[in-house]
Amino acid sequence: MSIQTLNTFAKGAQRIACRSVDPAEQRSLSFQNLLRFLKEEILRYSPYYRRKFAQLGIRLEAISNETEFASVIPFTDKDELRSHFPDFVLQPNWPGAEYNPAVEQISSNHIKLYRESALRSAEMAGDIEPPVSTDERAYREFLYDWQPILTTRTGGTTGTAAQSTYTLSDVHGPLRRAGLFHHNIKTWSPTQRFMSLLPAGEHLGFYGNFLVPLLNGQPLRPMFGGRVTSTENQVLVAHRTKIQALYGTSSYLVSWLDTACTMLRAGQIDGLPSIELVSASAEALSEGYAANIRKSLAELKAPNARLIQGMSSTELKSGGFRDCDENSGLHVDPQHFFIEMIDPETKLPAKPGAPAVLVWSHIDWHGTVILRYWSGDIIEGGVKFDECPKCQLVVPRLFQPFRRLISDFIKVKGARVDLAELRAALETMLERDTYQIEVKIGDNGRHIVNAYVNANGRDIPTDALRDLVMTAVELRLDAVHFCESGEMQQRLYGAGGWKPRWLINE
Incomplete structure (x- = not known):
């Protein structure tokens, strides 16, 4: 058994066809995989969802279709993940190892598979390693499948960082698989x-x-x-x-x-x-x-050169959903994700093609696993469940424009500031990665708004910058500070994030 199949096809998952398949049939199979994963692994090995389901009195045997799933399983949001991060990690018990009462013991079927894999691994390794028992080798195969080996996190620029963990089987399985979608890009x-x-x-x-x-x-x-x-x-x-x-x-x-x-x-x-x-x-x-x-x-x-867009996140864990060509829509892997489009007002399924919040669930990932994650991303172009006319893959496709449901706006000095409009206005005068807006609370409790600018050898009139911002979003700059390129890079990227911190909102 290869590492790539440990947490996917070796344990009963149905392989999802992505060509010459009926979209409705594909979605049904994807949901059946999710339901199996939910009942056989998440319910048994996730401390967070075991506790959550018990508190809410959720009985999974009552779920047999998408409608029941959406009405019974609650959304998970970023605050929950940040607050209870360790408990989102699947962590089954292994016989004889330290016992965690919050989860169940790994199934006998899993143990059988790990013992079989251990024998093959021993044959491949030869006599390099010291002799150990088959049980010890099986335990190592178990760790390949369940032990977190990599943790990623956000830059934490808006608070406590969100984190996700990966196992070896995650890295060689679902994460690697994301790259296969690149093969459909024309170039x-x-x-x-x-x-x-x-x-x-x-x-x-x-x-x-x-x-x-x-x-x-x-x-x-x-x-x-x-x-x-x-x-x-x-x-x-x-x-x-x-x-x-x-x-x-x-x-x-x-x-x-x-x-x-x-x-x-x-x-x-x-x-x-x-x-x-x-x-x-x-x-x-x-x-x-x-x-x-x-x-x-x-x-x-x-x-x-072709210009395509990708989407991912720390919580998603994937190498990303990407276009196969310009304007083709971001392709979602139905083998490892089940997506829903939810009306942000009613919290119910949105009408087909209507703008809605993207909600997704992991399928056959280990490490951090999330159900019905409320991404906060509005997919204004909607989603299509059909064959892509450019690459002929039959997969869910997300269409631009995309925007954030909440964080597109902040409140400053009692006024609602549209961040997209603010940034667009700034970039009519300033080059990208040469400015930062800082909003902080002064000693008197009032907002202070400062702009930091790397002029890059250009003459930037401060009065004109103030007028620009006031006209665009009715926001008054209290001060404009000029700084060198090195200081600006530190301000934008010094916190360790990979996106420029063009706005600091305290």
Whole structure:
């Protein structure tokens, strides 16, 4: 038995067909896998959901279809995950090991599978390791399947960080599988050279764009972020090694490509004509971002490069949902996720095609496992359950625009400030990654709003900046502070996150 199958097909999961299949039949099979996973593993091995179900008097035998599932199983939100993170990890007991009364003992069927796998592993290992009993080897196979080996977390810029753990079988199974979806991108080839622009850190953005290509045998050049390798040096590496695919956050891709264009005009490079694909993630790929990226690609002699969007999160754990081509919709893996589109007002299933909040459940993941996660992401373009006209995969597809349900607004000085409008206004005057807005509470209890700006050699009139912000969102800047590039990078990325902290709201 391979590690890839330990937490999936070896224990009764149905393989979900993604080509030439009826979408309704596929969704039914995906739900049946979720229901089996819920009853056979989550109910037995999740301290959090065992406690939650007992408190609410939830009886899983009463659930047999999607409607019953949605009416019985409550949503899980980020605050719950942050507060009870360790208890979301599946943690079955092993005979003879330290006993956890909050969960059940691993099933006898699992033990049988681990003993069989242990014999094969021993044969493959030869005589390198010291002799141990079959029971000890079976315990090691059990740990491959259930012991967390990797923890990722958010930057924690809005409070306590959200965290998720992965087991070895997660990494070799569901996480690796995300890369297989890349094979449907029109420009993909097994020799395509990737460059990850994501900064090094404990976040999924780094690990996902690092591990998924490597696990799928894809040539990869990670740059580990601007604090390790300057943007200018990253561009030189991309030019020298003829990088074909760029992966980064939407805003940093804009800034990175702007730098490349500046270097082209200065004669430091002769373009980046090898680029075939640009994948933007972590932030919505707005029309403005997309237009800037395409303009830069044309100047860099890569006008035919495809621009696609990805979506993931610490809680999701996946290498991400991505387009297969421009405007194809983000493809969701029905083997390992069951998605719902929920009306944010009624909390009931939304009408087909209507904007709604994305809610998802893990299927056959180990480590951190979540049911009905309230993502807070509004999928304004809706979801389609049909065959993608571009790659012919039959999978759920999420369509832009995407926006946050709550955090698109903050309250400052009693006024409701639209963050999208604020950022759009700032970027009519300031370059990306050259500003930060800080909202804090003064000694008198009143809000103080400061702007930090790296002018980058330009003349930025403070009065004009104040007028711009006031006109756009009726917000008064109390002070404008100018700082050097190094200080600005520290302000934006110094907390360890992978998204620029352009807004600090205390």
